[in-house]
Amino acid sequence: MIRLKRRNTAWLILMAMIIGLALLAAPVSAAVQLSLIGALAVAVIASMIELGPERETLLQVLHRAPVRRRITPQAREAAERAAARAGYFNRSGIVMLDIGLIAMQSGAEGMAMRRTRNISKDDDGARPFITLFVLPEEAERQALIRYEIYNHLGEEQYVHEMKTYLREGELSLLADHHLPLAGNRGVDGNGDWDLRVYVDNSLIGMHNLMLAPSVTERRRRLSSEGEVGEEQPSRRRNLADAVIVEEPEQPQTAQLKDLLQQPSQPSPARRRSLRGR
DSSP, X not given: OEEEOOOSHHHHHHHHHHHHHHHHHSOOOHHHHHHHHHHHHHHHHHHHEEETTTTEEHHHHHHHHHHHTTOOHHHHHHHHHHXXXXXXXXXXXXXXXXXXXXXXXXXXXXXXXXXXXXXXXXXXXXXXXXXXXXXXXXXXXXXXXXXXXXXXTSOEEEEEEEEEEEOSEXXXXXXXXXXXXXXXXXXXXXXXXXXXXXXXXXXXXXXXXEEEXXXXXXXXXXXXXXXXXXXXXXXXXXXXXXXXXXXXXXXXXXXXXXXXXXXXXXXXXXXXXXXXX
């Protein structure tokens, strides 16, 4: 759908006057005249014609094209999921470039951090983050960022709001507080969880993640299952031969920008959907 909007006419009038004076001041060929008139016509169309329900002008679309190429697959997926939900609002002046979680785990060598979509009760905690690109029309103001995490039953497990000052350009926002995992009795079960992010009460992204039980919880469950039935010795042999593959940890000196540059592995649900295509 194409809409006409009367705005930004002052500079168009000035541009028309300059081109008119240029045409009258000196004799120019017909080709140059057509080129100048064509440039004026393109400027008028680009500044006044709007495309689609988002009502973005052609100039805005052209300005956003290089930014949109920097959107990660995680951010694109999260934006598509949010667009299908109530409360979603397409803020044309704010582009979500990235979204995810930073998991933290303490060890003998100190605190290790990693970017991931798979968290477990062995982690000390996890902090959500987003990376935004703020365009001039939304810049130089305060905004309210809200993070929400829901478990596999749709129950709210984490809510954090923070005010931030939006500056023009790329902006990485890591939550001030983390979701406690290790030893947190309020966090139970496993399965697909959701991270939802709002800017000024407008939903901009829904990110899928996976929670797994701790190693201790897994052993407890396996031992309780092994006490029932006659296959306990064979199960113990299988567990003894099993190889545990751990997600590589980041060095203690890892910076946030380095963590954000790492590709995040798709969640099990996402992998299943990709295989089904």
